[in-house]
Amino acid sequence: MDVFAPARAALATLPGEAAAFASDADGHALFCEREDELFPSASVIKLPLVMTLYADATRGLIDLDERVAVGDRVDGSGVLRHMRDVERLSLRDLAMLAIIVSDNTATNRLIERIGVDRVGERLREWGCPKTRLSRKMYDFEAAKRGHENVMTARETVSLLVRLQRGECEDRATSDAVLAVLEQCQDRTMLLRYLPYGAKVPHKTGTLDESRNDAAIVPGERPVIVAGFTRKLRDTGAAVSWLGVVGWCAYRAAGNPGDALPPELTRTA
Numbered sequence: 001m002d003v004f005a006p007a008r009a010a011l012a013t014l015p016g017e018a019a020a021f022a023s024d025a026d027g028h029a030l031f032c033e034r035e036d037e038l039f040p041s042a043s044v045i046k047l048p049l050v051m052t053l054y055a056d057a058t059r060g061l062i063d064l065d066e067r068v069a070v071g072d073r074v075d076g077s078g079v080l081r082h083m084r085d086v087e088r089l090s091l092r093d094l095a096m097l098a099i100i101v102s103d104n105t106a107t108n109r110l111i112e113r114i115g116v117d118r119v120g121e122r123l124r125e126w127g128c129p130k131t132r133l134s135r136k137m138y139d140f141e142a143a144k145r146g147h148e149n150v151m152t153a154r155e156t157v158s159l160l161v162r163l164q165r166g167e168c169e170d171r172a173t174s175d176a177v178l179a180v181l182e183q184c185q186d187r188t189m190l191l192r193y194l195p196y197g198a199k200v201p202h203k204t205g206t207l208d209e210s211r212n213d214a215a216i217v218p219g220e221r222p223v224i225v226a227g228f229t230r231k232l233r234d235t236g237a238a239v240s241w242l243g244v245v246g247w248c249a250y251r252a253a254g255n256p257g258d259a260l261p262p263e264l265t266r267t268a
Helices: 006-010 042-058 091-100 105-113 115-124 140-144 153-165 172-180 236-254 260-266
Strands: 017-024 028-035 067-069 088-090 203-206 210-217 223-229
Touching: 006 017, 006 028, 006 236, 017 153, 028 236, 028 260, 042 091, 042 105, 042 115, 042 153, 042 172, 042 203, 042 210, 067 091, 067 105, 088 091, 091 105, 091 172, 105 115, 153 172, 153 210, 153 223, 210 236, 223 236
Parallel strands: none
Antiparallel strands: 017 028, 017 223, 067 088, 203 210, 210 223
């Protein structure tokens, strides 16, 4: 039985382009769709950024307790742009904000402190040569020059598989990153049709014409999944499709679950 059949069916009517990859904990493919194509990452690029921070801290190259100035606030997602009295934060807290509310200001301070080149070195070390952090958040001038943050679904899943296996330096470091990812508050995409209490380490990303998410779906047989979209003409349809992908992954992981909403069942 093709557990991902509803996701495949829903993809046929998606008003835009999409990529997805799902695997078991051993990396064996369960669902593939343009999995090696580069897509705009949006805030999913914060996943390897935070992994790099924690891995380098374990090596003693950086201190998570180091406090840095919040500095220039930028728009978009997050809360620091609304908190003018917060002057300095630890790298640990900046990482938490970058994940749980996808704070762009916090992310930019991390990029400045860690460095784009260092994240690139880690990505190559982790077998992700296509994934690229090229610019800070909300840097539209850099984007116009062609400096875009991009990822593939397969490489994104491989980063989460590394965390699942405890191979982001070591088990303790991997668990620390997973604990941060579990706090991501955006449940509108892969987690859309999952039981509310499900603890799922994941990171979402949003641009004008993109909706993305990557997650480790727990269960008897954990499923690691990433979905990316671009050139969307209807972002609502995209989050619904990602929700179907997440629902399929939840079932593939061996979990019982509620049926899909009737309108999705009719179109899937």
